[in-house]
Amino acid sequence: MTIEEVQLEIIDEFSFYDDWMDKYGYLIELGNDPESLNPDEKKEKYLIDGCQSRVWLIPEYKDGLISFRGESDAIIVKGLVALLLRVLSNRSPSEIIDADLHFIDDLGLKQNLSPTRSNGLVSMIKQMRLYAVAYKELEEAGTKN
Amino acid sequence: MALDILKIRKDFPILDQKVYGKPLIYFDSAASAQKVLSVLKKEEQLVLEYYGNIHRGAHYMADKATAEFEAVRDSVKNFINARFREEIIFTKGATEGMNLVAFSFGESFINEGDEIILTEMEHHANIVPWQMMAMRRKAVIKVIPFSDDGRLEVEKLDSLITSKTKIIAVAHISNTLGMVNPVKEIIAKAHSHGIKVLVDGAQSVKHFKIDVQDMDADFYSFSSHKMYGPNGVGVLYGKRELLDKMVPYQGGGEMISVVKFEKTTYNSLPYKFEAGTPDITGVIAFGEAVRYLNEMDTDAMISYENSLTCYCMDELKKIKGVIIYGTWKDHSSVISFNIKGIHHYDLAMILDKGGVALRSGRLCADPVMDHYGVSGMLRVSFDVYNTFAEVDSFIVLLKKAIKMLGGAKINE
Numbered sequence: 001m002t003i004e005e006v007q008l009e010i011i012d013e014f015s016f017y018d019d020w021m022d023k024y025g026y027l028i029e030l031g032n033d034p035e036s037l038n039p040d041e042k043k044e045k046y047l048i049d050g051c052q053s054r055v056w057l058i059p060e061y062k063d064g065l066i067s068f069r070g071e072s073d074a075i076i077v078k079g080l081v082a083l084l085l086r087v088l089s090n091r092s093p094s095e096i097i098d099a100d101l102h103f104i105d106d107l108g109l110k111q112n113l114s115p116t117r118s119n120g121l122v123s124m125i126k127q128m129r130l131y132a133v134a135y136k137e138l139e140e141a142g143t144k145n
Numbered sequence: 146m147a148l149d150i151l152k153i154r155k156d157f158p159i160l161d162q163k164v165y166g167k168p169l170i171y172f173d174s175a176a177s178a179q180k181v182l183s184v185l186k187k188e189e190q191l192v193l194e195y196y197g198n199i200h201r202g203a204h205y206m207a208d209k210a211t212a213e214f215e216a217v218r219d220s221v222k223n224f225i226n227a228r229f230r231e232e233i234i235f236t237k238g239a240t241e242g243m244n245l246v247a248f249s250f251g252e253s254f255i256n257e258g259d260e261i262i263l264t265e266m267e268h269h270a271n272i273v274p275w276q277m278m279a280m281r282r283k284a285v286i287k288v289i290p291f292s293d294d295g296r297l298e299v300e301k302l303d304s305l306i307t308s309k310t311k312i313i314a315v316a317h318i319s320n321t322l323g324m325v326n327p328v329k330e331i332i333a334k335a336h337s338h339g340i341k342v343l344v345d346g347a348q349s350v351k352h353f354k355i356d357v358q359d360m361d362a363d364f365y366s367f368s369s370h371k372m373y374g375p376n377g378v379g380v381l382y383g384k385r386e387l388l389d390k391m392v393p394y395q396g397g398g399e400m401i402s403v404v405k406f407e408k409t410t411y412n413s414l415p416y417k418f419e420a421g422t423p424d425i426t427g428v429i430a431f432g433e434a435v436r437y438l439n440e441m442d443t444d445a446m447i448s449y450e451n452s453l454t455c456y457c458m459d460e461l462k463k464i465k466g467v468i469i470y471g472t473w474k475d476h477s478s479v480i481s482f483n484i485k486g487i488h489h490y491d492l493a494m495i496l497d498k499g500g501v502a503l504r505s506g507r508l509c510a511d512p513v514m515d516h517y518g519v520s521g522m523l524r525v526s527f528d529v530y531n532t533f534a535e536v537d538s539f540i541v542l543l544k545k546a547i548k549m550l551g552g553a554k555i556n557e
Contacts, residue, residue, distance in 0.1 A: 024498065028491075028550060075488060
């Protein structure tokens with residue numbers, strides 16, 4: 001599925017919930033997914049610090065695709081992280097760089113991405129793009145050689 | 146006399162609204178109180194009818210604005226019972242007042258090796274300006290600790306004071322713990338050693354009847370926006386004899402007497418510390434906030450706020466896993482807490498969607514977070530316009546949020 005298709009799928013899933021509490025309930029469910037980082041993986045170099053909550057993001061580059069794993073100390077943020085990973089993980093650097101991320105806005109969760117919320121999510125998206133740019137440069141350097 | 150809370154709420158029209166479809170419950174007045182309607186009306190009247198720059202115009206509007214601006218100085222002087230009107234310096238907020246003292250007192254009285262005493266529960270605004278000054282003047286900062294129940298360990302002050310101590314800077318009420326510190330006792334002790342004291346009054350100016358002469362504070366800094374007035378306006382009270390000896394904080398218009406390239410002489414108090422065009426509209430409108438507070442039955446207001454706080458505290462204590470920070474008896478209308486095993490930010494997000502405006506995070510007091518080893522807290526703060534019914538709704542919603550997050554494991 002393309003990034004756009006995954007975003008539409010997520011928007012469709014959330015359309016079942018018209019109440020805020022239910023939307024957050026679903027995010028909590030996503031955040032409770034047992035697949036999370038081991039404590040020893042939560043290293044300083046993977047940490048994206050925010051005033052409100054912290055996010056750890058670990059990239060892996062293999063066969064032209066970047067996969068991400070991530071976690072947050074706040075469960076709702078972890079749910080949002082899970083959604084972002086679903087959209088942006090296992091993508092080529094170019095796909096990530098060119099992605100038009102609109103689903104968070106469409107879900108009405110945009111305020112969670114405002115810089116003033118400082119929950120690490122804005123920095124997380126920025127960091128994902130930075131990794132993509134770096135891996136793309138690596139790719140290009142590789143083809144030149 | 147019992148207060149008519151519903152009538153008071155009408156003076157704050159912003160409170161009567163829904164957010165995310167839920168009635169707004171504003172429990173964040175310790176961050177910023179809402180503005181009373183008469184403040185807005187005054188701003189409008191001034192801007193529409195007689196706005197002009199103060200102290201320098203030779204026309205009707207400038208004269209009228211100047212007279213009203215200076216009248217606010219008098220009402221603030223009376224409000225905190227200062228001795229002289231020139232002891233009232235208008236600033237842009239409590240933070241600027243603290244910066245002003247740290248700079249001007251520091252430049253004038255603090256030398257290499259001198260010591261400043263702060264407390265462990267200070268807001269960053271009463272820590273960082275002193276650190277900046279200490280760097281410049283090569284001074285040393287010492288800290289009065291607090292115990293786990295939030296009580297400031299004032300008995301440790303004796304061992305911290307030395308012949309090098311020049312000033313103590315202390316919050317009257319902690320913005321995180323809600324503790325009321327014994328400033329009068331601290332000031333008396335400091336003065337017996339010839340040490341000056343700055344009191345951060347941001348949280349206390351509205352929650353007590355402030356009498357700076359009785360308190361004998363050398364400096365007392367506070368903000369208008371925590372007392373129903375405009376944001377961007379604050380007051381620094383300082384004893385005249387001290388302010389007179391201090392170098393100016395900023396240079397510019399108004400603060401000068403004669404400017405020559407060879408040498409400039411400064412204006413007298415209070416203008417020496419009021420460089421540039423001040424927030425004329427803000428200060429004049431602030432006068433209405435002071436008037437509103439003067440007309441309010443202060444004792445009834447304080448006792449109402451205390452009863453709201455006690456009620457909320459009792460209800461919170463019934464919740465399993467609640468951790469309240471600052472349980473010492475001298476408490477004001479601020480409660481900071483966490484729920485064991487649940488991240489404060491998760492709770493804040495859900496409460497927000499339920500219409501509750503509260504504060505979450507590090508509360509501009511990293512040392513307090515470090516004291517308890519937490520990454521953040523939730524804080525509710527009450528004002529006279531809050532109701533018991535709001536506390537009930539908040540508790541119901543909090544319980545619901547805890548239930549929703551019940552399966553969550555804290556990862557710290």
